[in-house]
Amino acid sequence: MDTASLSGKELAAAINADTKQRAAAAGTAPRLALVVANDDPASAWYVNSLRKAAERLGIACDRIDLGADASAEQIRAELSARSADAAVDAIMLQTPLPAGVVLDDVSSAIVATKDVDGVSPLSLGLLASGLPGFVPATSEAVVELLKHHEIPLRGRHVAVVGRSNIVGKPLAQLLLAADATVTVCHSRTADLAAITSGAEIVVAAAGRAGLLTGKHIADGAIVIDVGTNESPDGGIVGDVDAASVTGRAAALSPVPGGVGPVTTALLMRHVVTAAEQSR
Numbered sequence: 106m107d108t109a110s111l112s113g114k115e116l117a118a119a120i121n122a123d124t125k126q127r128a129a130a131a132g133t134a135p136r137l138a139l140v141v142a143n144d145d146p147a148s149a150w151y152v153n154s155l156r157k158a159a160e161r162l163g164i165a166c167d168r169i170d171l172g173a174d175a176s177a178e179q180i181r182a183e184l185s186a187r188s189a190d191a192a193v194d195a196i197m198l199q200t201p202l203p204a205g206v207v208l209d210d211v212s213s214a215i216v217a218t219k220d221v222d223g224v225s226p227l228s229l230g231l232l233a234s235g236l237p238g239f240v241p242a243t244s245e246a247v248v249e250l251l252k253h254h255e256i257p258l259r260g261r262h263v264a265v266v267g268r269s270n271i272v273g274k275p276l277a278q279l280l281l282a283a284d285a286t287v288t289v290c291h292s293r294t295a296d297l298a299a300i301t302s303g304a305e306i307v308v309a310a311a312g313r314a315g316l317l318t319g320k321h322i323a324d325g326a327i328v329i330d331v332g333t334n335e336s337p338d339g340g341i342v343g344d345v346d347a348a349s350v351t352g353r354a355a356a357l358s359p360v361p362g363g364v365g366p367v368t369t370a371l372l373m374r375h376v377v378t379a380a381e382q383s384r
């Protein structure tokens with residue numbers, strides 16, 4: 106079987122074209138505050154790529170560096186100050202956080218109207234209740250990528266591998282809202298292959314290179330790879346062993362070039378939406 110590649114580049118370009126127009130129409134450039142409290146090279150790379158994306162789209166982006174030993178109190182104080190600052194439309198808290206600081210403990214300091222990556226307990230609760238709010242961009246990107254490639258979700262069995270608050274759990278909520286039947290797997294799942302190989306769509310969001318191989322995937326299944334893992338040559342690889350899945354799956358999203366560009370595009374769209382709603 107030929108395995109189609111579910112690229113996210115075309116979809117990201119279409120979203121970005123619309124975002125750029127909306128940002129220009131906003132008058133004053135929409136402003137994103139990126140709060141960083143780590144010295145992690147992968148995070149620095151991602152923050153840099155977000156800043157470049159923002160610049161290309163006419164979005165102002167401030168990086169606020171609190172240092173890798175910032176306390177939960179300092180991070181909360183910064184997020185509260187930016188939440189109260191009328192010049193800031195959108196706030197993102199970059200992970201990883203300093204040792205001992207729990208995302209859920211600090212993210213509640215981001216006001217929901219500026220929480221463009223939907224990480225605060227309030228935003229996640231709104232999503233779980235089916236109420237409007239910002240949705241974590243990576244989860245939304247998975248659903249939008251499937252829609253773009255005309256892959257229906259209604260009534261289909263989707264296995265999600267990963268249950269984090271910023272990817273797996275919100276994704277499960279979005280899939281349920283799209284009428285899929287969802288199984289969420291995690292590191293304590295007893296027999297991962299038995300579950301994923303019974304699903305029509307598999308989403309890998311575990312952060313483990315090569316976790317899913319051919320034996321995890323049913324013939325003709327659709328596979329979305331959210332994972333971004335550093336490869337020995339300095340590039341990035343997903344959670345899916347593409348070589349062993351190719352020829353078996355009907356379609357697979359590439360890493361890089363699949364979920365990643367759509368995630369960034371949706372984040373930037375959220376920034377402009379936040380600006381439009383606050384003015």
Ligand code: NDP
Binds near residue numbers: 243
């Ligand atoms: P986390 O580390 O927070 O969560 C990973 C999840 O995977 C956990 O629920 C964990 O289970 C589960 N898991 C780990 N190992 C296994 C295993 N062997 N079998 C089954 N489940 C396992 O990661 P994130 O959710 O933040 O991110 C997941 C991946 O997505 C990462 O690679 C990250 O880089 C990538 N990512 C990509 C983005 C993009 O735009 N493309 C954006 C954001 C993230 P447990 O809960 O039991 O520990």
